[in-house]
Amino acid sequence: MNGNTAQAGLSGAQAPIVSAWRATMAGFCASLVGIGIARFAYTPLLPAIIGAHWFAPSAAAYLGAANLAGYLGGALSARPAARAMAVPTIIRAMMALATAAFFACALPVSFLWFFLWRFASGLAGGALMVLAAPAVLPHIAPARRGLAGGVIFMGVGVGIAASGTLVPLLLRHGLTQTWLGLGMLSLLLTLAAWGSWPRGDAAPALAAAxxxxxxxxxxxxxxxxxxxxxxxxxxxxxxxxxxxxxxxxxxxxxxxxxxxxxxxxxxxxxxxxxxxxxxxxxxxxxxxxxxxxxxxxxxxxxxxxxxxxxxxxxxxxxxxxxxxxxxxxxxxxxxxxxxxxxxxxxxxxxxxxxxxxxxxxxxxxxxxxxxxxxxxxxxxxxxxxxxxxxxxxxxxxxxxxxxx
Incomplete structure (x- = not known):
């Protein structure tokens, strides 16, 4: 991919143009935050949560299921939400929600508290999976969309890799510190992507007819x-x-x-x-x-x-x-x-x-x-x-x- 303007097919009345590279990296950040970290970082955290007596093994397993249920809810609700407000606004809100969930889980307030925030992180992940890449790819040249999509969803893979490497390193400093560290990483990625989402639709409206x-x-x-x-x-x-x-x-x-x-x-x-x-x-x-x-x-x-x-x-x-x-x-x-x-x-x-x-x-x-x-x-x-x-x-x- 290159840095050529991603919305060359848009009319001059459209909002400021974002480069294809910046938009693709924003998609990468969204998949890393919403799915890569929010879902897969919980796997190596599970034994630590049980070992620290935050929750019993059965309760901790249900907390993992809460993320899966939230993901389904996010996937189902994303498109109706996109008809009511701008997609970049929803994406930013969902990345912020996933980030807030990390900070909220830094202390074992209660099972219900944890369940709701794990559900919220799954909701954000499902919505980001539905909205983020389609917000970017129409602005990429067709011959490079495979590569662009690969870069975007590489964020999921980076999250899986981080679940086996970064999380154990953070756990050396404590469970609360690990949640806070993941929250800070998510916050930085959210801020990095904040201004890089394309606005409008690069596809000609007449094609839908x-x-x-x-x-x-x-x-x-x-x-x-x-x-x-x-x-x-x-x-x-x-x-x-x-x-x-x-x-x-x-x-x-x-x-x-x-x-x-x-x-x-x-x-x-x-x-x-x-x-x-x-x-x-x-x-x-x-x-x-x-x-x-x-x-x-x-x-x-x-x-x-x-x-x-x-x-x-x-x-x-x-x-x-x-x-x-x-x-x-x-x-x-x-x-x-x-x-x-x-x-x-x-x-x-x-x-x-x-x-x-x-x-x-x-x-x-x-x-x-x-x-x-x-x-x-x-x-x-x-x-x-x-x-x-x-x-x-x-x-x-x-x-x-x-x-x-």
Whole structure:
């Protein structure tokens, strides 16, 4: 990307122009604050919260679920809110809300207090996922949108990596200090992005008048289903990877944490690499490759092939945890290239489908794991099945569209 004006297609009456680079970095900050830190930093904080006797283990787990519920609420409410007020205003408010949640959680006031603020941080994350990238990408040249989307969602990966590196360093100074440190980092990122959000819509309003074809509607609905299935396919690694290494393989928590760091390193570069791939081969082909590669990577732990293959699995699945997001968002823009007014609504629907299935898969696999006596292999098999089904749907719908 370059620093050329991002809103060249806007009329002179529009608000001040923001460069493509600044807008993209603002998107990066939003995904880092709302999802990367607000969600994933809680994972390494959980043992510390229990160990400090802030909350009992069962209560602490419910606090983690509060963020997930808030995320779904944010995904559902973002577009209606955007019809009532300016998108940059909502984005700034949500980044500020996520920041406030860190400071509010610095002391264990009560379970309800913590629950509400964890819910609020999830709400902010869901809204930012729906609004931030679509606010930026229409102002990026089409040939560079894959790269720009990769940079934006790299913030999620940086947050995952920070959850395994920065948080343990902060915890050496105490749990309260860790929450405050995360709050300060979030505040700095919020301020850095504050004046960099584009205003207005770079897409011509007349394009929305073109009618959609039936195959476009079918392909879009299939994409929602594929994205939801992809969420299910990621759950075994996202929730059970460390436990699988530590207890399933008997290697201990320290080794399990090392595999989580590998997962995080993959997450940092994943969105960037998937975006570059999409710029070269198109978002549709990149998505099909992503489903296949993920299915292979998720299957590896089930075969017990050794540490090298498990390391590869951790890195690859980590890369696609945030890396799948710019691919699906780019695909939405491809399918609705002549319907810019509908792109943001479609992305909201895709994000909601992902959030719903992720929650269902997380709770469902947790139930199966406990009821089947701790069968890790079953979890990875289910993840592979979900990803292969996503690939099959994409291939069938794509074939039908070419014939119509």
């Amino acid at each position: 073109q009618p959609r074809r039936a195959h476009q509607v079918t392909t879009l609905r299939a994409l929602y289903a594929e994205y939801a299935l992809n969420a299910a396919g990621l759950v075994p690694h996202m929730i059970f990877l460390v436990d699988f290494v530590a207890r399933g393989l008997g290697l201990g928590l320290q080794v399990g944490a090392e595999y989580w760091v590998l997962f995080g390193l993959g997450a940092v570069v994943g969105p960037l690499l998937s975006g570059l791939l999409a710029d070269r081969v198109g978002f549709g082909r990149a998505l099909r490759l992503a489903y296949l590669i993920q299915a292979i990577a998720v299957s590896l732990p089930a075969f017990g092939l050794g540490s090298i293959w498990l390391m590869l699995s951790s890195v690859v699945v980590g890369a696609f945890t945030p890396g799948i997001v710019p691919l699906v968002l780019g695909r939405v823009h491809e399918l609705l290239a002549h319907h810019p007014a509908e792109q943001k609504t479609a992305w909201s629907a895709a994000t909601t489908s992902f959030a719903v299935m992720q929650a269902i898969a997380a709770y469902g696999m947790s139930y199966l794991f406990s009821s089947q006596g701790g069968d890790y292999r079953l979890l990875f098999v289910l993840g592979v099945a979900a990803l292969l089904l996503a690939l099959a749907i994409d291939l069938v719908v794509g074939h039908s569209s070419r014939r119509s």
